[in-house]
Amino acid sequence: MDENRSTWRDRVTRWHKSGHSxxxxxxxxxxxxxxxxxxxxxxxxxxxxxxxxxxRPL
Known part of the structure; x- marks a missing residue:
């Protein structure tokens, strides 16, 4: 997984866990x-x- 994808996976996961819009x-x-x-x-x-x-599996 490239760094960009890894960074965004972390960011999106934190977004969903945050409960914020x-x-x-x-x-x-x-x-x-x-x-x-x-x-x-x-x-x-x-x-x-x-x-x-x-x-979802990649």
């Missing part, structure tokens, strides 16, 4: 909320109904 989390991290959503989709990490994080 993408906008709020992105502002706190100094990143773009749209980019955060895009990486979440790309990595297959989604917040479930119970707030769980699901990983």
């Amino acid at each position: 993408a906008r709020v989390f992105a502002e706190q991290e100094g990143i773009n909320a749209g980019t955060l959503y895009s990486w979440s989709r790309r990595l297959g990490i989604f917040s479930g109904a119970l707030g769980l994080i699901h990983f």
